[in-house]
Amino acid sequence: MNNPKDRRPVEPGAAPPVVEDSGISRWVPALAIVVLWVVAWVLTKGTHTLDLPSLSRTDLHDRLTEIQNGLLESRSTNPFMQFTNAIADVFRSTVDWFQRLLSKPAFPRPVPQIGWLGVTAIATYVGLVVAGWRIALLVVASFLSFGVLGYWDPSMDTLIVVLISVLLAIIIGMPLAVWIGTSARANAVVTVFLDLMQTMPTFVYLLPIVLFFGIGTSAAVVATLIYSLPPIIRIAGFGIREVPTTTIEATDSSGQTYWQRLFKVQLPMARKTIIVGLNQTTLAALSMATLASFVDGPGLGKPVLQGLRVNDVGTAFVPGVLIVVMAVMLDRTTTAASERSERIARGGGHANPLQRRIVVLGGAVVALVAVYLSRTYVSLAEFPTYGIGRSISTAVSDFVSWITTNFGGVTGGLKDGVTDWLLNPVQSVLAESPWYVSFLGIAALALVFGGMRALAVCVVCLLGIRYLDLWHDAMITLNMTLVATVLVMALALVFGVWMARDRRVDLGIRPLLDAGQTIPPFVYLIPVLALFGPSRFTAIVAGIVYAAPAAIKLVADGVKGVSPTTIEAGRSTGQTTWQEITKVQLPMAKGSLVLATNQGLLYVLSMTVIGGLVGAGALGFDVVYGFSRSEAWGKGAAAGLTIVLLGVMLDRITRAAADVRRDDGPGTRRAFNVRLPIGPPGT
Structure with missing residues (x-):
């Protein structure tokens, strides 16, 4: 804690003095724990690591598979399974009905009941009514792109x-x-x-x-x-x-x-x-x-x-x-609808109500006519076949081949450098230490950064991971998550501080970050796979790209929220730009930095699991393997539970660390404690 004797009175109206945050001292015992951990790893390397071959299963995994088989065999007699079957039938029938209505051929009609023209007209009309003509143009362009590129259905x-x-x-x-x-x-x-x-x-x-x-x-x-x-x-x-x-x-x-x-x-x-x-x-x-x-x-x-x-x-x-x-x-439509509803609530709706009614009624008539035409003419029901999508796919494949041929050395060198100098060393300490050494090391770090509350949650989660018989894979996944989070926070500090200190940079970068947060995580694997091929490094890079927008915005907003009077007080003492950033802005925004780390960890963990699809291995592969082989369902379920325990542990440690920093005295800034969803947040 801060020493009360160091708190000197200030003149009325002057900015408060910058108080050094005692949180930095936590790195001293943390460093000591890491050193002891490395020493233990050197002395006991490769023993009691609980390493399980990738396609092997334990008795626990087989017992979980037997539970699944028992539930499947009792589908027709188990009341709960009958209930879920009934729900599944309702959803299946509902989706089938919509498909026959909008896209799939409906017997005996060889075309959808409402063709592409009618669907596009209805969607455009909805966008016009709820969000305005700009969104209507966006909607019609989007729907046309679905058909032109050959993916209407x-x-x-x-x-x-x-x-x-x-x-x-x-x-x-x-x-x-x-x-x-x-x-x-x-x-x-x-x-x-x-x-x-x-x-x-x-x-x-x-x-x-x-x-x-x-x-x-x-x-x-x-x-x-x-x-x-x-x-x-x-x-x-x-x-x-x-x-x-x-x-x-x-x-x-x-x-x-x-x-x-x-x-x-x-x-x-x-x-x-x-x-x-x-x-x-x-x-x-x-x-x-x-x-x-x-x-x-x-x-x-x-x-x-x-x-x-x-x-x-x-x-x-x-x-x-x-x-x-x-x-x-979808993002722009709902956002524009939110802004329009707010204007209407404040009495600032459409300037000419009569004109508004004409537009609404006229748009409805046009939409109905389009629906009628799409039900009458086959060419307006089934989208014409174009080869644009296939041509683009071929061009992209050729471009990727060109990139791989001409720049494979650069991308390969980057992958090998990060793998050899950062990824492999950390993985060796985490995964090749005896499981009990890693257990004690992680628990001790949880105690240092989050206190007793974080320690309690950490111990429970680690015991659960040990029980599920996937300790080694869990440590590999944890390693990928930690390495990616370190790189995410490096990007967040550089770009977040830059955005906070330069309004023009903020205006230029923030729209890109908003767009990045709108993209579903599944899509991030595509360009990264093109550059680096299938590997755990691919999953890490995809996780960095996915998590960076949220972390950068949190850091930027936290640094921007530092009191201007405090910054001016520092400048009056002759501080350099570097001193201002490192001794004033970042220390006073530590709550936001910890929150950014929390979100970065969870976003990266989500992507490293999806990375099991592109060769990331570890728990992501275990889940994929459990999906693809019925006899391995138990291992996939155990991997899924292990991932949940890892996520809860990392989340609670970082949140507890944020809570501790909020109690560190006037030198720290209270974090904005909001839980963000994993997935495309858009905020």
Whole structure:
């Protein structure tokens, strides 16, 4: 803690003195722990590492597989399995109906019931009504790109899964949001489950869902629904909870009932925040809907997965680009709808109500005519076949081959350098130490950085990882996550400080970061795979690219929030720019730095697991192996649980470290403690 004797009074109106943060001293015992760990590794290297061959299984894994087999055999008699089967049938039938309506041939008609022209017209009309003519143009351009590039049916399938999941998320999530927004006790209970759901990487959701709902469209809808629920519950609940108390007291004094206060005051005043929650839920749904292709879910994820499996970047590129187009379209539409609703709530809606009615009615007529034409003419029902998509795929494949031929030495040298000098040494200490040495080392570091609370969670998670018989793979995954997070934070510090100190840089970089956060994580593997080929380094680089936007923005906002008077006081003493950054801005933004590290860890962990698809190995491969081989389901389930324990452990340690720093005295800045979803956050 800071020494009270060092706190000297200041003149009235002067900036407070910069107080050195005692948190730096934590690195002294941390360094001592690492040194002892390395010494123990040198003396005991390679013993008791619990290394399990990649295709081997333990008795625990086989017992888990037997549980799965027992549940599958009792599908027709087990009440819970009958219930999940009924839900799966409902989802399957619903998706089939939408497919016949929008994209698939419906017997006896050889064309969809509403063709591409009608679907495009309806979507454009919705964009016009809820967000304005600019968004309408974006929507029509997006839908035309789906067809022109040759992926109309997969694009419609992805939108169908997203639409159904988001509608169900609203129906289920809004009552829960109201509950946690109006009850502090409910908020405390539900937040625990939301934290767990948002800590769990996307890939891990699929294992239990396949067990209870099978594969195909039903599994895709259930996985997408579950993954997209937390954002709308948390964000909408926050908006309702933030309605001013004085406003609520005023409504109570007028005799309003609970329901009147909710529908006439709280929900209208939280409208903008609720739509932001809808935005996050929609992007999370798109992220999971594309990843659900791994369990035979329909949509654009299938051709992406096919390209990744055969290391054909050209095959994966075009559907990957269309996923990004769809994400941008959904993000901008919901964001514009939020801004428009806020203007209307403040009385700043359409300047000419009559003109607005004419546009709405005229647009409806045009949409109906387009639907009629698409049901009448085959050419307006089935999108014409173009070879543009195939031509682009071929060109991308040729370009990747050219890059590999001419710059393979550069990319290979970078990969080998990071692997030999950073990745392998850290992995040796983590994975080649006896398991109990790594256990004690990680627990000791948790105690140093997070205190007793972090230690308790860490010990429980480590014991769970040891019990699940995948300790060695867990340490390799932890190594990839830590190395990638270090590189993410290096980027975050450089670009975050640069953005905070130069407004022009902020205006130039922030839109790129926003766009980066809109892209689903599955898509990041495509360009990285093209540059570095299948390897664990590919997963690490994809994780860095995926996690960097969120970390950079958190660092930039934290540094930007440092009081200008404090900065001016430092400049008046003759500080250099480097001293100002290292002795004032970064120390006072440490809460934001720790939060950025927290988010970077979780984002990177999510991507390193998905990296199992491109040769990352370790727990990601174990999950993939469990999916592909029924006899290895237990190992995949154990790997999924291990990933969850790793995520919870890393999350709690970094959050506890942030809480400790908030108590370090006036030299530190309070962190903005908000849980962000894993997936494309968009905020």
